[in-house]
Every structure is written in C-alpha cells, then in structure tokens.
Amino acid sequence: MLGDGAGPGREARRFFSLGSSSAAGPRERTLQAVTCTKDATGYLTTKEQFHKFLEARGQEKLSQETDAGDPDGCDLAEPEAKRIRLEEGQVGDGQTEEAAEPREQPQAQKRARGQNKGRPHMKPNHYDKNKLCPSLVQESATKCFFGDRCRFLHDVGRYLETKPADLGPCCVLFETYGRCPYGVTCRFAGAHLGPEGQNLVQREVAQAPPVRNGLDKALQQQLRKRQVHFERAEQALRQLGKGHLPGPIPPATVPEGAPGQDICDTQQAPLGPGTSPPPGSPVQTCGPLTDEDVVRLRPCEKRQLDINGKLYLAPLTTCGNLPFRRICKRFGADVTCGEMAVCTNLLQGQTSEWALLKRHQCEDIFGVQLEGAFPDTMTKCAELLNRTIEVDFVDINVGCPIDLVYKKGGGCALMNRSAKFQQIVRGMNQVLDVPLTVKIRMGVQERVNLAHRLLPELRDWGAALVTLHGRSREQRYTKLADWQYIEQCVAVASPMPLFGNGDILSYEDANRAMQTGVAGIMIARGALLKPWLFTEIKEQRHWDISSSERLDVLRDFTRFGLEHWGSDTQGVEKTRRFLLEWLSFLCRYVPVGLLERLPQRINERPPYYLGRDYLETLMASQRAADWIRISEMLLGPVPPKFVFLPKHKANAYK
C-alpha cells in the first residue's frame, strides 16, 4: 500500500481507494476513504469530527465553511449593439458559464452550474482609500496635472501614517531589477527606501523587460478614437464579401502588376490616419527590400507551428494568468496561451483586455486566444495583433459555452454557423503572418457531434492546428471527455494536426491520450490541480510532492504575481485574489502518498481527509476561509472586511 511511510502526521494518515460505488458505472467511480485512523472522536468521516480532531490535537480549528463552491452569409460586420464586455476574469470556457448573464430568475430556480454568482465585487482601489498621488511615485512624472482637484494624497508623511505595515523585508522587484517602481507605496518598501525616504536604485536595469505585448498608449488613443485603419483586413473582407475564398495576403502588399515596387513594411508602419499613402502615390519603404517583400507568400510559406508531441497548457480564463503560466513553464509545459480575449474589447483598446495578451520571456511557444462572432471584427483584430504583438500563433475559441458569448453567435455557436465560421477563419488567416489555430468542442448538443464534419473543412479553410475538447457544450463537465471520439477525429483531420483535450490528470492519462494518435495534448484543470503534472508526464512518474514543496510553488506564484501586478497594496491584493482562485482548484489534489490506488482521476471527489501534516490538511480544505489563511502565510493579513468567493466552482463534480 502506498503512503505507508512514517511521517510527522502519522496518526492522521488516511488511505483512499479508487473503488466504484455499486450504483456507479465504471465512469462514475468515486474516491472513498477506506481506512481512517481513530482518535477519541472515532472515524473522522464528517466535517465536525474532523474539526474536533484538529482541536484535540491542539491545532487551530479550520475556519467555518463558506458557501464557496457547490459540490457538485455575406454580412461580415458585427452589429454595434452586439459588442460585449466580459467582466474581468470571466471564463471563456469551463465552469463559470453563467457568470455574466443577467439575473432574470431567482437563484434557486436556476440549475446550479459551475460558477458562483453574486460574488462580492470589490473595486480595485477599495483597499487604498488613502492612496498617494502617482505623480509622487512615478520617477518620470513631474507634477500632478489635476492640481487641487486631485483625489489622492500629496503629503508623503500623511500617507505613511495610514499605510499598512510592510509585508516583508525583501522586495521582489528591487531584488530582480535593482529598483522598485512602486517606491514608497511598495508593501516591502523598507527594502529600498533610504534614510530620507528616497527610493534607492541598486543597479541599472540591465536585462530586457521580461513581459512583452503591452499596449502602447498612442495606439490605445487611436483605437479609442477609431483612427486605426485595417487595410489588409478590409481587403480580405471585400474579397470574402464577393464570395472569393482568398489565401493569405503577404505581410507587405504589392500592388498588382507592379512587382518590385517600393513597399512599406506593415510591421513598422504607424497605425494612425495618414499611414496609407495617398492614392496613386508610390508606396514608401522603411528599409531595404527582401525577397519576401516582393514575392507573395503562399499559404505553405506562412510561419509554421510545429508543436507535435508537446505539452500544451490550455487557455484558462482568470486562472491561466501570466504568473501561473510561469509556474507551469518551470514544471515543463511546452506551449502556453493567453486567457481568452474578446476581440471587440481589444479593438476598443481596453487595457484589461490587452493585459491578457502579455507574454513572459520564458514563454517560448506562446499564442493568444480570441473570441468573436463576426468576420469583420475578428479579421481586424487579427490584423491589429499581427502588427503589434509577438506571438507564435493565434487561436480562436470555438469551444466557449457561456451563454453571453453563445447567444451572440460566438464560441460554440460558431460550430453551427459554418458560413460565418469559414469567413472568420479565412479572413483571419489571410491577415496573419503566424499560424491560426482553432479550439472546438465535440458539438453543441450532447448527442449531435459536429467536430468530425468540421475538421476537414477547417483544414481546407487554412487552420494550422485544431484542439478538440472531448465534450459538447450541453455536457459541460458532467461526463468524462470522449477520447474514443477524439480518436475517430484524428483521421478525418489529417494531415492537419489535432490536439486532444479533456480530463488529463496523470502521466497514464496522457499516455492513453497519445495512443489515440493525436498530435499532442492540451491540459487544463490537471494543471490547476497539480502544475507539476507536466514534470510527471515528461518523467513518467507520480510525484509525491510534500506540502512544503507545494507551499514553495505558491510562494513563487506570489513572487511572480507581485512582479506582474505590482508590489503596492493594489498589486498585493490582486495577487492574493488570483492566488485564491487558484487555491480553489488546488485543494482538489490528493497527495500521491495518501492514495491506496493510483492515479487520482479528475472526476473523483476526494472525501474530507487528513494530510500527513497540518499544512497538507489545510491545503486539502475546500473552504474559502482556509485558502485565505494560506494566502496570509504568503502575502500577510487580508485587509479589513475582506471577503472572497471563487469565480469557479472548482469542485463541481457531477
């Protein structure tokens, strides 16, 4: 029996078997506690007993349960009214599908799906009423433009009187870059403030900025004023409107019949008005011409995406943020993708949407994912991204089940709108210099599979790769992914590579998946439950990771988070919220050493169990208050009146 070794929490050791309940079919096997160590309270099978036991051991009682997590044609243009805004962190797929729907019905009447509605919404500045004016923090800023009307403090002394205590002696930004841009507002400011309160600079910032794909302020202005021209997109859309099915337009367009004529590299071209030369005038060059400039690219000459056999970390709204992806990269993820971005929000220059495109330098094969329902906005957005960001591929989310997206014809709905779907794929493909990939589901309704019919079409439309999530929209996470169907689809997609996605939580799952003939696998919840899964797959082993090693992983996440979101109060609290969202999934991991039979399966619901030490027990708790406690170990005490309810019902097993 595994997990039988001695350890500090020996008396609390539990063993679990992966038995099938008599009523359940082979697919609905549950995790069952088969052995419990007794203490005065008897078998620790209930929450109350579990708490009593902890109390008896002198451990602090785990906090009370919150209600977090219930266990369980030719028209190419997007109508203005249909433009949508997803709330920050709303999922593009997965379990929070109703998060943005209007509340027409009382909560009780609705089917409990995988998201927590009515979450307390905190404004970002909620914690920092006594904020210091940025003009006093930013080194480049000289004076406050708002003068007397500025609502922030201008007296550093007064600010310091109310500023909460430092959270630690070391500032990650100061340590990494030799200076902390948050200066006196940093929650670790003691590490870099001089005797007179001046912000110290240790050394010059030598390395290139690690995060790419930021939104340039000038471009944002132009987007907001709708001054950006989309020449390639418009050309592509014109052709599509006429019923032509064109191939990709080369990055630098050459007027017909004028080979060798001067051209302007669109990558370098300014984006605003006046960027296009007046009609009839020769197109200007920005540098010497290459052969590629003067010869049209054929589809086969587009940049290729060769990720066969690689481990692909799925796009994960809210949870798949840049700090989390850095963690997964360190554990061996090969391919990463940004969280789903709404194309209309990108076209409007929304800062929060553009933040989803950011790429860390460790992300060597990186793509971004777009959601949209109309060829014009999707094609324009593709052109915009082609000119402005560094990516290896662009993915379209045609698996998104959320009603808000679906009802507007996006996400999964595109699988039933093949004319629009085709125009989107062809239009985007035409303006992108990087490969276009598509993520789909089996279909929309449970017993009406569409993927096998769409895959040959997607191949003809020019998709470089498709990922198939082996479930329908209707199914959500209620049943296991259908890998048999994925296997059938491999042949029809060929020679286009097909990645398979669904339920991979161990190297055995990964091996089985690869045996279906897919080009590679995409991992979503498996990475949230145990980001070291990538190592397990690569090293073909189960890793009985200790609770202190897991805490180190979380510590790294908070360091990456502070680097990414900032080390001032706002950055700390943002890091905490994303950590808490992740913890709502992490708690589902059952340590290898406690399992009687390996491996853990993703649809198995772990019972209440005791870990081999206090931390392991705490990490297994499904209570938001215990996740908060873990966050406090890493980021200090939460602000007064802090509340947290996860967006995703991570434990929505069915």
Ligand SMILES: Cc1cc2nc3c(=O)[nH]c(=O)nc-3n(C[C@H](O)[C@H](O)[C@H](O)COP(=O)(O)O)c2cc1C
């Ligand atoms: C929290 C969460 C967020 C997700 N966000 C996205 C997303 O933004 N885009 C997307 O295509 N799929 C998204 N998905 C779906 C996953 O990428 C994946 O297709 C699905 O979870 C099945 O894979 P799994 O069984 O490995 O979890 C999300 C899933 C979860 C659990």
